[in-house]
Amino acid sequence: METVTLTIKNQPGLFLEADSITPDAFAGKKAEEIVDLPVYVGRDEHRLGDFFEVSGRAGATPAETKIVVNGDLSRVKYIGMKMTGGEVVANGNADMYVGAWMQGGKITVNGNVDAFAGTGMKGGEILINGNAGNYLGAAYRGDWRGMAGGKIIVKGNAGSDLGTFMNGGEIIVGGDVDVHVATHAEGGKIVIKGNAKRRLGGQMVEGEIYVFGDIELMMPGFAYRKDVDIEVDGTKGLFALYEGDLGERHRKRKGQMIYGKLYQRIRA
């Protein structure tokens, strides 16, 4: 795997739209070609090299390309958008749409990300070592096809609207989450190791939510079924199983109604 290193040297006046920072756009290019890739500030087109020092070279294919981005990226959008393979490491806070519509490869952010990370994600892995913003692993507006595959791990907290319209894949949040989790979900798995607020599984058709900490308020559409002994992301324990959203439509499989499942860990 070849590595390209980007180090931000000029902060944009407004925000930098850098959908070209992906292994797919870099693949087969040398540093002097990569600096010419387009980025945008408002309506102005610039070169990537106007904002970043670029060194190293990309591999022949996205899968053979690793990108390391250094510096304060909190005004840089779209890092790793639509990437299909390879690796991106962002050493700093990043703005919106990290790994949005991602299909493969891995993104590591050593910092926080703003909203819409992993929007419409189909595959690959996003590891966020800080906090994530709102709409992590959610669907784009209007789309009923949210996160379909892949894995998102957040070491810190996540914002509101986690996994909206989630259909598949996995999201693990080490800390707390804000309101609205797995709304309209029809599949997938969300693990919350900290506390949750309200509106978990609202309008949920199918899928799984695991909460290790407290839930401020349970949806009225979730009913307690039973206690179960399970292992979740390496933690074994007793969980209370709730099913819902009872107000929502549900499929039947083998004569059995399939509900969304919400497991809350029972403290010893």
Next chain:
Amino acid sequence: MAIRVNLITGRTIQQGVSMEAGKEKPAYTTACGIIELDPADFKKLGAFRNTNVRVTSNYGSVIVKAVEATQGPHPGVAYIPMGPWANMIVNPNTYSTGMPTFKGTPVEVEVAKSEPVLGSLELVRKGCRGELA
């Protein structure tokens, strides 16, 4: 003595009429530079009707006149008609929807008898220039 209440904002007919008559006019301040409190909350606050109060949230602070709620009872809920006074203190968090959280901001209300309720233009102007207390 300060009380904590849950603040909501919205339209009133007086707000609408005075807005159309001119936001620079005193009638607009009379209509919107107010906080409607439930009688029970007045009691807790230990204030008379029509006393100026300071309303403070995590996001700001504003002086308005405390009046008795006309569409109550709603103990624990306070109402400031939509407008620049309410907007000094509402929760601007949009939760990435574009919409600030205009309704449901926890606020503290305390009597501020001697402080004036500013007119809308002055309030916004002074706020922008950093001239508000």
Next chain:
Amino acid sequence: MTKTITDVVCPFCGTLCDDLEVVVSDDGKKLLEVYNACAIGAEKFLHSQAKDRITRPRMRQEDGSWKEISYDEAADYTARMLADAKKPLMYGWSSTNCEAQSVGSEIGEAVGAVMDNTATVCHGTSLIAVQDIGIPSCTLGEVKNRADRILFWGCNPAHAHPRHMSRYSIFPRGFFTGKGHTGRKVIVVDPRVTDTARVADVHLQIEQGHDYELLDALRVAFKGEQLPDVVAGIPKAKIYEVAETLKSGRFAIIFFGMGVTQSIGKNHNIDAAIAVTRDLNEYTKAAIMPMRGHYNVTGSGQVWGWQFGFPFAVDLSRGFARYNPGETTSNDLLRRDEVDAVFVLGSDPGAHFPFSSVRKIYDLPSVAVEPHETPTTEICKVHVPVAFVGVEVGGCAYRMDNVPIETRKVVDAPEGMMTDEEFLKSVLMRVREIKGV
């Protein structure tokens, strides 16, 4: 001598009443009386006659005072500001006609602006919900002629849409509703005992900010599933009862307002309310409608819909349209310092945005096109007063149920004043000159 003009359309709220009568002087220069309007609508017509009205553009000076400038100078300043900016915000577009909105779109395209309308602080979250789940709706005449279950959720028409209840929802006698209000059951959900709640058969005094939970509970009740004892401060027996009332109607309508769009959950509250409506269509006929605020905010969403494909928060900065509330919405843009100039027309963000956003506008180059003197004009660098649409110039507007009605001119604007459309056209011309296209 005076003239009476009939079938006048009221340019205040989304109710868009079109049965006003206005008496004007024989020369059409003075507006004397307004009939059939609500207090707010009447005030809007009468205020146009104010003696102290500002009738010429003005620019803020270094010392804070205003200096009168010509419309040409104002158009030139506006065009330069927009052309110089990398990402200007063009906000408002709700208290104006569709004709002006269309010219605004062309300017937005030419300068790469973010176009946003007042839905962003009003029913923008409803629009998001509609994109997620759809919206079974109808025109207001369907309500008048058929509805026997009227549910007002988080809205207070007695104050915000004063003639709504008499024209469309509670009181009118329609084709299948000959008994008027006695044939209807009215339910109000509101944390306050509003004046609308006082005329209702049932008032659910909901715990503020728990709309999503209560709506979900209604859906659970429709399906006959078990509920917790109390949801959102409402005992479960009451919830089952209201669910039954709704199901047993022939035609149920839900009207909703800022109580749900602006409370926590926002789009999700509307989403759940629409889900309730969808559910009701399994049992009977049901529709749902947002109580749109400005008289033509709906039209702005329609015009942008057919021109760009999105009803608000349209980011044209990259040369093509993009849309994502939370990113391309005015308050997010201002909060995050994503825009470098602000143009306002047909709205008053200075009064109606959270102050943290207002302050950002103050710090940027800014122009306000606005007939009134407002907190926005107070903080903008240039104020361009214009004729009142629907009073001094006609043009198309869309009612809250998307029905387009052509507003009427009833009286002349003060001598020498421009309309929104005229001013925008001169800005567009200047923009094209500056850009050489």
Next chain:
Amino acid sequence: MAEFLIKNGFVFDPILGIKGDVADIAIKDGKIVETSAVTKPKIIDAAGKTVMAGGVDIHAHVAGPKVNIGRNFRPEDKLFNCTPGHGIERMQGGFSVPTTIRTGYNYARMGYTTVMEAAMPPLYARHTHEEMRDTPILDQGAYPVFGNNWFVLEYLKNHEIENTAAYIAWLLRATKGYAVKVVNPGGTEAWAWGLNCDNVHDPVPYFDITPAQIIKGLIEANEYLGLPHSMHMHANNLGNPGNYTTTLDSFKLSEGIKPNSKFGRDQVMHHTHVQFHSYGGDSWANVESKAKEIMGYVNSHDNITIDMGQVTLDETTTMTADGPFEHHLTELNHLKWANADVELETGSGVVPYIYSPNIKVCAIQWCIGLELALLAKDPMRVFMTTDHPNAGPFIRYPRIMKWLMSQEAREQQIDAFKYKDKVIDATNLAGIDRELDLYEIAQMTRAGPAKSLGLAHMYGGLAPGLEADVAVFDFNPNESYVPDDIENAFSNARHLFKAGVQIISDHEIVSNGNKRTLWVNARVNENPQVMRDVKEKFLRYYTVTLNNYEVSGHYLPNPYVIEVDATQ
């Protein structure tokens, strides 16, 4: 105005009867003229290329309230496909429901110059006209819907044809409408109570009238007026297994009625998107094609024209005034559902839909549409449509041409179906080897629809005197080609002229043209009763006043009024 001479192209024109011969087409003052009539024309070299009249779309949902619902509630339909303006083109966006601007340009790119909006709710006529105004290039008209209108229901309950006709004339004028559209007659009124009318004899709740009475009455009223187009029909029971009997029952209501029109049409009923109405079986498990039965009837009754409603196997957005159908659809696919019932007049619904080649029913629908066209004896009476965007977006017309013109292309598609064998069993298509030629395509897309619309005096051909709507395609019918060449060539006209203005030059859009809006002004004898009824209904039941209802002229900046004298 500039003169043009389009030289040496292979011309396909049913009006001139030219079947691919090399000929020159001359343009002067916006019209086609004899080649001898031009003096200093600009020469357009069309050697080795195909030349046809501008396409005429008789049925598409391109402007108005439900189309805009489709746009506004589907941001995902525009994700990553919005494009910048360049040259004279403005920004564009949208796949299945494009913006008005993209609509105009994309039709032009396919060589289409006239597009009829298929369903205009009268109360929303102003909106429809605003959108058409913002659709560049194309001549357009819109069909107000009548089949669930209270006036019509009340008049036709007693078979009051003259009153119905007077009301139609009034409404066409008030809405600046073009033709009488009927959608699920009675069924959409029933849907206002959550009900439907499943067949032509299923009575409408309260109004005590059957769909059959509505259909027959509206045909008669249409002929009483002698309108340019016939009654334009979307029958009851759309989209349901076994519905072909309802379709045949509806067709039969036209029997014995003679066309009364000075505009050259021969039909009294145009039935639209027949694909959706040609299903046998009694469930989705055994649904099968009844295209043979349907075309058996159509081929033997020349007072009917139809269009296909061809499924294109895309993700699209369905939208129709058939409110109950859209509710039925959302129950099936659980996707977002918009509904918009309109007081006293009509309703509509909008639901996204994915026609997947992996779903048996979708593949059967695809076959049925093609069968209709391939079983047509008279291509002047069977027209190409996708009922845009219901069965697919209009941009797929060139792909449909490919399927109609090439058995190989059809076989490729059938082979790609997941349930190929079941699909073949349920349909006739695999046994049909007919390949249409470009002359027949010109009949189905130009001359035929123009004639059916009563617009053969303006559109659909290249005879002198007609509007100079001419398209030139990079397609040489005399050279060998693979099926995809058809799709590519007809998706991207080399040149296009609209009313004598060059719109496309070497594949570039160079002019926004001078679009016109067509509407029909039918004059009838004074009818005090109808005018009294109109006043009363507005006073008591409408929520807008009568004086605010009529669409004023400035919404049609360039109107083209077709006058009809029905006074007698």
